[in-house]
Amino acid sequence: MEKKNREGSVIFSPYIKGESIIKAVSLKREDILFELRESKLKGRGGAGFPTATKWTLVAAASAEEKYVVCNADEGEPGTFKDRVLLLEYPELVFDGMVIAGYVIGAKLGIVYLRGEYEYMLKSLEDYLETMRKENLLGKNICGKVDFNFDIKIRLGSGAYVCGEETALIESLEGNRGEARNRPPYPVNTGFMGKPTTVNNVETFASVAHIVIKGGSWYCKHGTDKSTGSKLFSVSGDCDKPGVYELPWGTKISELLKLVEAKDTKAVQVGGASGICIPKSQFERIFGYEDAATGGSIMIFNESRNMLHVLKNFMEFFVEESCGQCTPCRIGNVKLLEGVEMLERHEYTFGYINKLKELGKTMQLSSKCGLGQSSPNAFLSILENFKEEIFNNGGNNGK
Amino acid sequence: MENKGKLRAPVSQKPLVIEKPVDPSYIGGTISIEINEKKVTVPLGTTILDACKMNGITVPTLCHHEDLCVAGVCRVCVVEVEGMRTLQASCAYPITSPIKIKTSTPSVRKARRHIIDLMLSEHYGECYSCLRNGKCELQYLAKEYGVDNFTFGHVEAPRYELDESSYSVIRDMSKCVLCKRCVRTCIDLQEVGVLESVERGHNTRISTFLDKPLLDVICINCGQCINRCPTAALRANDPSDEIWAAIDDPAKHVVIQTAPSPRAAICEEFAMEAGHSLTKELNTALRRIGFDKVFDTNTTADLTIFEEGTELVLRLYKAIVQKEPVALPQFTSCSPGWVKFLEHYYPEQIDNLSTAKSPQQMFGALIKTFYAEKAGVKPEDIVSVAVMPCSAKKYECNRPEMNDSGYKDVDYGLTTRELARMIKEAGINLPEMPKSDFDSPFGEASGAGLIFGATGGVMEAAIRSIYEFITGNKTEDAFANANVTPVRGFEGIKYVELPLGEKFGPVPDVIKHLVPNWDWLKGVTLKVAVAHGTANAKKIMDDIKAGGKFSECHFIEFMACPGGCLGGGGQPIPTTPEIRKKRAQAIYSEDESLQVRKAHDNPNVVKLYEEFFTDGPCGHKSHKLLHTHYVKRGRYIA
Numbered sequence A: 001m002e003k004k005n006r007e008g009s010v011i012f013s014p015y016i017k018g019e020s021i022i023k024a025v026s027l028k029r030e031d032i033l034f035e036l037r038e039s040k041l042k043g044r045g046g047a048g049f050p051t052a053t054k055w056t057l058v059a060a061a062s063a064e065e066k067y068v069v070c071n072a073d074e075g076e077p078g079t080f081k082d083r084v085l086l087l088e089y090p091e092l093v094f095d096g097m098v099i100a101g102y103v104i105g106a107k108l109g110i111v112y113l114r115g116e117y118e119y120m121l122k123s124l125e126d127y128l129e130t131m132r133k134e135n136l137l138g139k140n141i142c143g144k145v146d147f148n149f150d151i152k153i154r155l156g157s158g159a160y161v162c163g164e165e166t167a168l169i170e171s172l173e174g175n176r177g178e179a180r181n182r183p184p185y186p187v188n189t190g191f192m193g194k195p196t197t198v199n200n201v202e203t204f205a206s207v208a209h210i211v212i213k214g215g216s217w218y219c220k221h222g223t224d225k226s227t228g229s230k231l232f233s234v235s236g237d238c239d240k241p242g243v244y245e246l247p248w249g250t251k252i253s254e255l256l257k258l259v260e261a262k263d264t265k266a267v268q269v270g271g272a273s274g275i276c277i278p279k280s281q282f283e284r285i286f287g288y289e290d291a292a293t294g295g296s297i298m299i300f301n302e303s304r305n306m307l308h309v310l311k312n313f314m315e316f317f318v319e320e321s322c323g324q325c326t327p328c329r330i331g332n333v334k335l336l337e338g339v340e341m342l343e344r345h346e347y348t349f350g351y352i353n354k355l356k357e358l359g360k361t362m363q364l365s366s367k368c369g370l371g372q373s374s375p376n377a378f379l380s381i382l383e384n385f386k387e388e389i390f391n392n393g394g395n396n397g398k
Numbered sequence B: 001m002e003n004k005g006k007l008r009a010p011v012s013q014k015p016l017v018i019e020k021p022v023d024p025s026y027i028g029g030t031i032s033i034e035i036n037e038k039k040v041t042v043p044l045g046t047t048i049l050d051a052c053k054m055n056g057i058t059v060p061t062l063c064h065h066e067d068l069c070v071a072g073v074c075r076v077c078v079v080e081v082e083g084m085r086t087l088q089a090s091c092a093y094p095i096t097s098p099i100k101i102k103t104s105t106p107s108v109r110k111a112r113r114h115i116i117d118l119m120l121s122e123h124y125g126e127c128y129s130c131l132r133n134g135k136c137e138l139q140y141l142a143k144e145y146g147v148d149n150f151t152f153g154h155v156e157a158p159r160y161e162l163d164e165s166s167y168s169v170i171r172d173m174s175k176c177v178l179c180k181r182c183v184r185t186c187i188d189l190q191e192v193g194v195l196e197s198v199e200r201g202h203n204t205r206i207s208t209f210l211d212k213p214l215l216d217v218i219c220i221n222c223g224q225c226i227n228r229c230p231t232a233a234l235r236a237n238d239p240s241d242e243i244w245a246a247i248d249d250p251a252k253h254v255v256i257q258t259a260p261s262p263r264a265a266i267c268e269e270f271a272m273e274a275g276h277s278l279t280k281e282l283n284t285a286l287r288r289i290g291f292d293k294v295f296d297t298n299t300t301a302d303l304t305i306f307e308e309g310t311e312l313v314l315r316l317y318k319a320i321v322q323k324e325p326v327a328l329p330q331f332t333s334c335s336p337g338w339v340k341f342l343e344h345y346y347p348e349q350i351d352n353l354s355t356a357k358s359p360q361q362m363f364g365a366l367i368k369t370f371y372a373e374k375a376g377v378k379p380e381d382i383v384s385v386a387v388m389p390c391s392a393k394k395y396e397c398n399r400p401e402m403n404d405s406g407y408k409d410v411d412y413g414l415t416t417r418e419l420a421r422m423i424k425e426a427g428i429n430l431p432e433m434p435k436s437d438f439d440s441p442f443g444e445a446s447g448a449g450l451i452f453g454a455t456g457g458v459m460e461a462a463i464r465s466i467y468e469f470i471t472g473n474k475t476e477d478a479f480a481n482a483n484v485t486p487v488r489g490f491e492g493i494k495y496v497e498l499p500l501g502e503k504f505g506p507v508p509d510v511i512k513h514l515v516p517n518w519d520w521l522k523g524v525t526l527k528v529a530v531a532h533g534t535a536n537a538k539k540i541m542d543d544i545k546a547g548g549k550f551s552e553c554h555f556i557e558f559m560a561c562p563g564g565c566l567g568g569g570g571q572p573i574p575t576t577p578e579i580r581k582k583r584a585q586a587i588y589s590e591d592e593s594l595q596v597r598k599a600h601d602n603p604n605v606v607k608l609y610e611e612f613f614t615d616g617p618c619g620h621k622s623h624k625l626l627h628t629h630y631v632k633r634g635r636y637i638a
């Protein structure tokens, strides 16, 4: 696990293995929660739920057993930043999990590792073993009496929906990966029916830094509503794809410059379930208040056909819907059929408008985040690339 | 591994866990909410759907079913909850905070329409030619919620092949809307675990283990899935065309026996409220349709009591007096769904099953022997039909061993629903029929046979006779009006102890040759139990395996269907807890209205032993015609 030389003001800033655990166990739980609240850290998995709130709810729940789950399913097309963290910065992720265990009162943490990342399993297990030897895991961690915590790694089953936290829990329990009804929420009824916090890999990594450097330090980065920094997985038409740490509030145009993208026509922010932003809006900023993302940035240059781009996304959703609820199972098929009609120039505006309405229904009525976000690309591409799609009959580009 | 990973509670099944209330104003376990701007108070944890129902507001549903746990998958029940970004499935949302709900906003109405439109776009079928026409929940939704065209298209060809392999259940997955009610029924309600959703996304479908035809998996044919399917995707294997053909064939002598439960429920198929028995109207209707004879299955239910009761006495005698190893407790065997369940799941307990056939099959054997002789009809010319509340009876009459008369004992099992269609097709309005009696030589049966239709009924019928046989006292002395209420009711498992006391009567004539006296029963307390629904049966079976209290029982009644036969898979749709209650009331009140209420008081049965089964119950002849054997099937079918 060789570290590349990465630059960043928060996540990639210097950190020594175990230091946040050592500090955490000297603090009261409330003090850690206080710092977290100060930091205004929001979950990095995409939904942006305040981490302090989630942990407070789990900490307050009275139950014999509680669980910490690290969501390392990283299934969103175009994201690979969790892979970098796990490969190069496991100390941040695992230390963050141990702190979560300390704060909420859990004894077990589970990493739900994307099936395709099986190749890391051995090195991660070895790493956990060194932590056990150094008393960063196990009994009375770092001398804290009665603080016992261990971490297990489970391999995912390869479905995108298993990244959704309740489907992930189902999968962990050995069931079909299907989202649960909410409420009740995992903070209350999670893994094995016990209070559980599910957090993204990067969320845990951020916590490790916050515990060392404090909430107000963290707030100095980013914007008022989106504090700290974010890892971006950049792919597509640019010269320097890869993982970048940038403060929230960075403009899209700034990022494009950094990664040396040329002739950019569109940026898909947030993966297949995100939105597609046209050139005219490249001065928008990344942040929960504007262009939110779990980290996936896909760049499309002028040579790309946006209808093809959209078709790829829709095919992805038709395939990846877990199939339990009507709007998502059938709705995505209808949207895909609409894209195919557009491709063949066999459409009426009336029907396309009906599909847009359907897209809104899917956002509102699907059971889980997959179906709720699957129409985003359809709606934003049809809206932002009207000219291309309707005037040119979708015929330009390759 | 047939069931590995299948017999688990899917998400949907997990009970809703109520969130801890945070607001101290939740006093007395109720909470004030707003529905459509009206303030109402509901118990904490009530779902939005129930809260709406309690307040007279209708919210459409499809995947929701009162017997089943929450799924929240169809999404047709969505409503707006103030402050929430998305619409909420009302069937799946337990109220734990003072929310404000709106059930008919523009976005709610649009979402419903879209969802129904989407389901229709994938639904292959024409209502005209559909069995569920007029009784289909999808059709109803389309009608009630403003669907006026196929907005998102309509499929032109079936997506899946019909599975007609099973004697009992036909699967037409092209009509499936993936509500998963059948899955929840099979896995959670019945704990059989045959149906499960497979694959993902648009390819999701309901299937069986390895996509095998239903005949080749461990389906117990209970038909509970049919009863909960909102569409015609699941239906019973209907023999009515063959029956019409037999009726129309002058060379055939077509007889029909009617079980207790159909008569207590068939009114529901004729726009009547549940809970009215139409026994005698049905007799007339059946004759008008063209059946040559109409018999009462209760007769052989009474006969079952003799046979099964005697078998129990013999087992007890063997165990207590002869100290021989004998399988106890004895299990009832009248529910073919239960029998197959045991054959698959507990084959090692097969000897505990009473060898007595079910009333349907006893009757079948009698009709083509005793009756044929008496009536001077050739058995090969008889077509024997049984109206049953049950889809498993279709399978049962096709079991290869069920031909002790030398012919197929029962030719066709017909469900209540199918019979109702035949009656309608004949242009008969059942409730308006004049009343008439059953045909002899079986005539009227006892109330004991009648109550076989409700859970606990077989046990009650047995107690009414066994108690009198042994103690020489009247059942009425122990149970007011001979109503053995402790075994009644819908509790999943009932357990009753019946001390036999110290004083006994003489051994009745019919079984005198089998036991000399009753003294050996001195001080014995008869322990009996009753379970309905195979999930409850499983609990008892596992307890027996573990040597728990049920292993001490002498006699246990098992019915595969929730509520017993009255809740059978062939009964009118819908079947809900409320409707089951009403059907039970109909059965018990008809029982009370009868003169003869104990199996051993049924003169026809007494005569049968005098004239036909002359070596008595469990004798040689009865063994040949009235008893059967079972198959150790196990869970894996090659």
Ligand SMILES: Cc1cc2nc3c(=O)[nH]c(=O)nc-3n(C[C@H](O)[C@H](O)[C@H](O)COP(=O)(O)O)c2cc1C
Binding pocket: A042, A043, A044, A045, A046, A047, A048, A049, A051, A071, A072, A073, A074, A075, A076, A160, A161, A162, A163, A164, A165, A166, A198, A199, A200, A201, A203, A368, A369, A370
């Ligand atoms: C379809 C779908 C896929 C998701 N995939 C992931 C994922 O791969 N990794 C992840 O961290 N969160 C994923 N999420 C978000 C999780 O449901 C959940 O919000 C997150 O793990 C919470 O962690 P956080 O609060 O730290 O962001 C996904 C959500 C949906 C709806």
Ligand code: SF4
Binding pocket: A161, A178, A179, A320, A321, A322, A323, A324, A325, A326, A328, A329, A366, A367, A368, A369, A370, A371, A372
């Ligand atoms: S929205 Fe899609 S992925 Fe989520 S539960 Fe419904 S069908 Fe499954």
Ligand code: SF4
Binding pocket: B123, B124, B125, B126, B127, B128, B130, B131, B132, B133, B134, B136, B137, B138, B139, B175, B231, B232, B233
């Ligand atoms: S299942 Fe319902 S909607 Fe479908 S064809 Fe039959 S009646 Fe019509």
Ligand code: SF4
Binding pocket: B169, B185, B186, B190, B192, B193, B194, B195, B218, B219, B220, B221, B222, B223, B224, B225, B226
């Ligand atoms: S008939 Fe009974 S056992 Fe068979 S699939 Fe239906 S519910 Fe399951």
Ligand code: SF4
Binding pocket: B175, B176, B177, B178, B179, B180, B181, B182, B183, B206, B225, B228, B229, B230, B231, B233, B234
């Ligand atoms: S077969 Fe019937 S009950 Fe089962 S999922 Fe399909 S529509 Fe629902």
Ligand code: FES
Binding pocket: B060, B061, B062, B063, B064, B071, B072, B073, B074, B075, B076, B077, B078, B089, B090, B091, B092
């Ligand atoms: S009835 Fe509520 S989601 Fe189906």
